[in-house]
Amino acid sequence: MLEINNKLKELHEKKTPIKVSLVGAGLMGKGLVSQMMLVKGMMPSLVVSHKIEDAIKAYTLAGVSRDDIKIAANLEDINVAMENNKFVVTDVTDLASKPNLIDVVVDATGVPNTGAKLAFDSILNRKHIVMLNVEADVVVGPILSKLAKSAGVVYTGTAGDEPGAVKEIVDFAEATGFEIMAIGKGKNNPIDYDATPESVKEQAIKSGLKPLRLASFIDGTNTMVEMAAMANATGFLPDVRGGHGPTTDAKNLPKVYSLKENGGILNKYKIVDYAHGVAPGVFVIVTTSLPQVHHEMRFLKMGDGPNYVLYRPFHLTSLETPISIARAALYNEPTIVPIYDKPVAEVITMAKMDLKKGQRLDGIGEYTVIGSIDTYEKAAKENLLPIGLVNENTIVKQDIKKGEAVTYDMVELDKTTMIYKLRQLQEAANI
Numbered sequence: 097m098l099e100i101n102n103k104l105k106e107l108h109e110k111k112t113p114i115k116v117s118l119v120g121a122g123l124m125g126k127g128l129v130s131q132m133m134l135v136k137g138m139m140p141s142l143v144v145s146h147k148i149e150d151a152i153k154a155y156t157l158a159g160v161s162r163d164d165i166k167i168a169a170n171l172e173d174i175n176v177a178m179e180n181n182k183f184v185v186t187d188v189t190d191l192a193s194k195p196n197l198i199d200v201v202v203d204a205t206g207v208p209n210t211g212a213k214l215a216f217d218s219i220l221n222r223k224h225i226v227m228l229n230v231e232a233d234v235v236v237g238p239i240l241s242k243l244a245k246s247a248g249v250v251y252t253g254t255a256g257d258e259p260g261a262v263k264e265i266v267d268f269a270e271a272t273g274f275e276i277m278a279i280g281k282g283k284n285n286p287i288d289y290d291a292t293p294e295s296v297k298e299q300a301i302k303s304g305l306k307p308l309r310l311a312s313f314i315d316g317t318n319t320m321v322e323m324a325a326m327a328n329a330t331g332f333l334p335d336v337r338g339g340h341g342p343t344t345d346a347k348n349l350p351k352v353y354s355l356k357e358n359g360g361i362l363n364k365y366k367i368v369d370y371a372h373g374v375a376p377g378v379f380v381i382v383t384t385s386l387p388q389v390h391h392e393m394r395f396l397k398m399g400d401g402p403n404y405v406l407y408r409p410f411h412l413t414s415l416e417t418p419i420s421i422a423r424a425a426l427y428n429e430p431t432i433v434p435i436y437d438k439p440v441a442e443v444i445t446m447a448k449m450d451l452k453k454g455q456r457l458d459g460i461g462e463y464t465v466i467g468s469i470d471t472y473e474k475a476a477k478e479n480l481l482p483i484g485l486v487n488e489n490t491i492v493k494q495d496i497k498k499g500e501a502v503t504y505d506m507v508e509l510d511k512t513t514m515i516y517k518l519r520q521l522q523e524a525a526n527i
Contacts, residue, residue, distance in 0.1 A: 100419065100422050100423065100426065103137070103422070103426050104135065104136050104137030104138060104422060104426075105136050105137060106137070107136070107137030107138075108136035108137040113137050113138050113139040114137060114138045114139070114199050114200060114421060114422065114425045114426075115139050115141040115142075115178070115197050115198050115199050115200075116132060116138065116139065116140050116141060116142075116198070116199065116200050116201075116202060116421055117141065117142040117143075117144065117192045117193065117195065117198045117200070117201045117202070117223075118140055118142065118143050118144065118154075118201075118202045118204060119144040119145075119189055119192045119201070119202065119203050119204060119205055119210075119214055120144075120145065120203065120204030120205040120206070120228075121143055121144075121145035121147070121150035121151045121153070121154045121204075122150070122204065122206075122304075122305070122306060122309070123303070123304045123305055124204045124228055124413055124414040125143070125145070125150075125154060125204040125414070126150075126153065126154045126157055127413070127414045127415055128140070128202065128204060128414040128415070128417050128418075129143060129154040129155060129157070129158050130154075130157055130158040131414070131415045131417070131418060132158075132418055132421075133158040133159065133160070135418045137422075138418055138421065138422065140154075140155075140158075140183070141178050141183065141184060141195075141197065141198065142174060142178070142183075142184045142185070142186070142192065142195060142198065143155065143183075143184070143185050144185070144186055144187070144188070144189055144191070144192045145185070145187060146187050146189075147187070148167060148185055148186075148187050151185035151186070151187075152165055152167075152185055155183050155185070160183050164182055164183055165182070165183050165184075165185060166182040166183070166184050166185070167184075167185055167186070168184050168185070168186045168191075169186060169187075169188060170188075170191075171191055171194050171195065174186065174191060174194075174195045175195055175196050175197070178195055178196075178197045178198075179197070189210065189213075189214065190217070192214060192217070192218075193214065193217045193218040193220075193221040193223045193225075194217075194221055198223055199223065199224065199425050200223065200224040200225075200226060200421045200424055200425050201214065201218040201223045201224070201225050201226070202225075202226045202228065202254075202417060202421065203215065203225065203226070203227050203228060203229040203232075204228040204229070204414060205229055206228070206229055206231055206309060206460075207229070207231070207232075207459075208229070208231045208232045208235060208459075208460070208484035208485075208487075208515050209232070209487065209513045209514055209515045210229070210232075211227060211229030211231065211232030211233070211515075212232045212235070212236050212240070212513075212514045212515035212518055213514040213515075214229075215227065215229075215232065215240045215251060216240065216243070216514060216518065218249075219240065219243050219244050219247050219249060219251065220247070222247055222248070222249055223249060224249050224250040224251075224252075224421075224424040224425060225240075225244070225249070225250070225251050225252070226250075226252055226253075226254050226417060226420050226421055226424060226431075227251070227252065227253050227254065228253075228254050228257060228413075228414060228417065230253065230257060230259060230321050230322060230325045231321055231460055231484055232484060232515060233253060233325055233328075233434075234321055234324040234325055234328065234439065234441075234442075234443050234482075234484065235439075235443075235482050235484035235485065235515055235519055236484075236515055236518040236519050236522055237251075237253075237325075237328060237433070237434040237439070238328070238434045238436060238437050238438055238439060238522055239437075239518050239519075239521055239522035239525065240518065241430075241433045241434055242437060242525075248428075249424075249428075250423075250424035250428055250429065250430050251430065251433060252420055252423075252424055252430030252431050252432060252433055253325060253329070253420070253430070253431055253432040253433065254414070254416070254417045254420045254431060254432075255416040255417060255419040255420045255431050256411055256412045256413045256414060256415060256416025256417055256419075256420075257322070257325075257411065257413060258281040258322045258326075258378050258411055259322050259325035259326045259329060259432050260411075260416070260420070260431050260432045261378045261408055261411040261416075262279050262280070262281065262326050262378045262379075262380065263326070263329055263330070263431065263432040264408075264431075265279075265378065265379075265380040265406050265408060266279060266330055266380055268406070269380055269382050269406060273384075274382035274383070274384055275382060275383050275384060275385070276330075276332075276366075276380055276381070276382055277353065277354075277365045277366065277381045277382065277383055277403060278332070278353040278362070278365065278366070278367050278368070278369060278380070278381040279326055279330060279332055279367075279368050279369075279378075279379070279380050279381070280323070280326075280353075280368060280369040280370050280371060280378070280379055281319070281322060281323070281326070281370050281371075281375075281377075281378045281379070282370065282371055282372070282373070282374035282375030282376060282377045282378065282379075283316075283319055283341065283370050283371065283372050283375055284375030284376055285313070285314060285375075286372065287314070287315065287316040287319075287341070288314050288315060289315055289316065289448070289466060290315070290448070291311045291314035291315040292311055292462070292463050293306075293307035293308045293310075293311050293461065293462060293463070294307070295311070296310045296311050296314055307461075308459075308460070308461035308462050309461055310461075311461040311462070312460050312461030313461075315448070315461070315466050316338075316466065316467075316468075317443070317460050317461065317466050317467035317483065318460075318461075319339075319370050320338070320339070320443045320467045320468055320469040321443050321460075321467060323339060323368045323369070323370060323441065323469050324439070324441040324442065324443045324469050325432070326368045327368045327439075327440045327441035327469075328434040328435070328436070328439050328440050328441060329432045329433060329434060329435060330368070330435070330440075331366070331435060331436070331440055332366050332367055332368045332440070333366065333367055333368065333440060333441065333471050334367065334368055334369070334441055334469045334470060334471060335361075335362055335363050335364060335367040335369060336363070337468055337469065337470045337474075338468045338469060338470075339368075339369045339370050339469060340361050340362075340369050341369070341370050341371065341372060342361055342371050342372070343371070343372040343373050344371055344372075344373050344374065345373050345374065346374050346377065346379070346405060346407045346409070347399075347405075349371065349374065349379055349381060349405040349407065350381055350399055350401075350403035350404055350405050351403075352371070353367075353369070353381045353403065354403055368441070368469075374407070376409070376410055376411060377407055377408055377409040377410065377411075378407075378408050378411060379405050379406065379407045379408070380405070380406045381403050381404070381405055381406075382403070382404055382405075382406060383401070383402050383403050383404065390402065419431070437522075437525060437526055438472060438522065438523075438526045439472040440471070440472055441469055441470065441471060441472055442469070442470055442471070442472045442475035442476075442480065442482055443467040443468070443469055443482060443483050443484065444467065444468055444469075444470050444475050444480040444481065444482065444483065444501055444502070445465050445466075445467065445480070445481040445482070445483040445486055445501070445502040446465065446466050446467065446468050446499060446500065446501055446502065447464070447465065447496045447497060447498050447499060447500050447502060448463065448464055448465050448466045448498065449463065449464060449498050450495070450496070450497055450498050451464060451492045451495065451496040451497075451498075452492065452495055453492055453493060453494050453495055454491065454492065455491070455492045456488055456489070456490065456491055456492075457486050457487070457488070457490040457491075457492065457507070458486075458487075458488055459483075459486055459487055459488065460483060460484075460486075465483060465486055465502070466483075467483040468501075478501070478503065479503045479504050479505060480501055480502070480503055480504075481502045481503060481504050481506075481507065481509075482519070484515060485509055485513075485515060485516055485519060486507075486509075487510050487513065489510035490507050490508065490509055490510055491507060491508040492506065492507055493505070493506055493507055493508055494506055
């Protein structure tokens, strides 16, 4: 981390900052713009939002004068404005990765197809792409990572999101020689499978979140997506569909995440899960085969063993994203990325309500579907539909009961989307 800091200071002194294009000016996007303004050697040069006023506000909240903000509708105007050191806003998403001076693109939209297209375009335009959009990553991350490597750029998830925070602890544990038994994240509210944008609207407005975004947290889909990203980056699997989700505290995590025969909840080790009562933290359960290491862990007040928890009690979401931007631009390395050419875990689609033949679906955090984690192998065997492929043009072909898993055969998908096309390419590459 010190070396990154020194490199950024060098860029600042040379007046050659890493120039960043950000898509999405919601809560996370606005926070990231403000944070980048505080980072030496980094500049939020372009903010893209379908609401221009949100993009402008992202800058003004960060202390940028309105006179220094340029509204642009075409690539030429963006390039000229950036050359004149203006901060630029646009509502044309397709322009995000095209400006000459942009080094890194950040997706903070949370919309699966938007993220897939933005990542693909960034790779084509030889720009590094940092994804706060885990919803897209768990569907097509492997193929996007492969394409990025071929293009000589970085495709990565972000520091600060729970998957990135977990991966940092995993890397630490592996580098120090511990054996990793389980990984996971906390959940800060009970799951309400019936949560909808309407039911959470008042709370969402108070938090500055889109109602569908908050609904995706409360109905559990976001947790399933984050666990799938952790699984795909480590090879660890969900122990059961949907995860166990026990209620505990940090101190008791090692006991809870031990095998059933030892008083825990697990059928096997090398799993990913979530727990109530430890949010906003993330955790990694480790052990060791050597008695002297056990002795020292007990001396260090890490517990009685044989399992121990490495627990981080915070994650700063988009406020940590500058670290991932810097790692990509300075060292050409990702923070977190799928390790195989296909997923390890899948976020499958479950009916959120009784669905009728001919009905149109919607998407993550809305009214008709929720997500649940399972292994990719089981999902493929049962022909289960990844929730990231579902949109408002998905049509139900038969009645589906609330709580039932949705298969590809039950719906007519929108096959025009970039995320569908990339998923098909990803599947074809693994036949």
